[in-house]
Amino acid sequence: AINFSGTDGSAYLEGAKIFAEVDGTPGSNDMPGALIFATNSGTTSTTERLRIDSSGRLLISTTSVIGGGTNALLHLVDASGPEILFGRNDSTTAADDDIGKIRFFGNDGGSYQETATISAQADLDHASNDKPGRLVFSTTADGASTVTERLRIDSSGRLLVACTTPPNSGVTAGLQIQHTATANITLARDDSSISDGNA
Numbered sequence: 074a075i076n077f078s079g080t081d082g083s084a085y086l087e088g089a090k091i092f093a094e095v096d097g098t099p100g101s102n103d104m105p106g107a108l109i110f111a112t113n114s115g116t117t118s119t120t121e122r123l124r125i126d127s128s129g130r131l132l133i134s135t136t137s138v139i140g141g142g143t144n145a146l147l148h149l150v151d152a153s154g155p156e157i158l159f160g161r162n163d164s165t166t167a168a169d170d171d172i173g174k175i176r177f178f179g180n181d182g183g184s185y186q187e188t189a190t191i192s193a194q195a196d197l198d199h200a201s202n203d204k205p206g207r208l209v210f211s212t213t214a215d216g217a218s219t220v221t222e223r224l225r226i227d228s229s230g231r232l233l234v235a236c237t238t239p240p241n242s243g244v245t246a247g248l249q250i251q252h253t254a255t256a257n258i259t260l261a262r263d264d265s266s267i268s269d270g271n272a
Contacts, residue, residue, distance in 0.1 A: 088113045096127040159193065166199040172206060188213050190220050196228035 074092035078085040090111045097105035105127035111119035124132045132138070135150035142148065149155035159173025166172070172193040178185040189212045196207040205228035211220035225233045229245045236251035250258070262271070 086113070086117055087119050090119045166195050166204075168195050168197045170195045186213070186218055187220055 074090060076087055077089040078087050080086070090109075092109050092111075093106050094109060095105065096107035099105065107127055108125045109121055110123040111121045113119045121136065122134060124136065126132060126138075128143075130138065130146050130148060132148045133150065134155070135148055138145070139148050139150060149157070161170070161172045163170070172195060174190055174192045176187055177189045179188045180186075190210075192209040192211070194207050194209055196205040199205070207225050207227045209222055210224040211222045213220050222237060223235065225237065227233060227239070231239055231244065231246055232248045233239060234248070234250040236249065239249045240251045241249060264271070
């Protein structure tokens with residue numbers, strides 16, 4: 074362990090700690106281990122905040138994996154519901170600038186290719202206490218190597234499908250679809266026992 078301590082004027086108290094511990098049952102030529110990071114929130118001892126377990130998973134504010142998510146490499150746990158915060162530190166943010174982005178890649182055997190993205194963008198120019206934003210969902214088409222926007226939720230609450238500007242700009246909310254061919258909405262009920270009067 075590595076212990077970091079400071080004096081409160083009369084005694085040394087532990088402020089933070091990094092330590093390793095056995096993470097499972099050791100066997101012949103087998104020593105599973107975890108690396109643990111702890112901090113002190115203003116008490117007399119430290120509390121575990123983060124660990125890297127023997128499977129390489131990063132566990133934050135938890136000592137075990139969540140539910141059945143044994144393949145998930147990142148686990149976040151919090152009594153109030155965990156949050157992930159993205160912040161753009163730019164006082165001149167303009168319309169269409171990225172605020173934050175989650176990108177998904179797949180390896181085609183030779184290199185990683187982007188398959189989908191979820192982006193938060195400025196929907197208009199930003200000003201003091203005025204931060205209009207939108208969410209943009211993009212996917213990569215079959216045979217392509219870059220993503221194409223498919224859906225956005227703009228700062229007016231409009232859901233735009235297959236278009237980046239609302240076909241009916243006078244509507245401040247709702248679903249709007251635009252396509253080079255006929256725009257269709259398909260609703261299907263998967264129920265073999267459908268009878269008269271069913272929705």
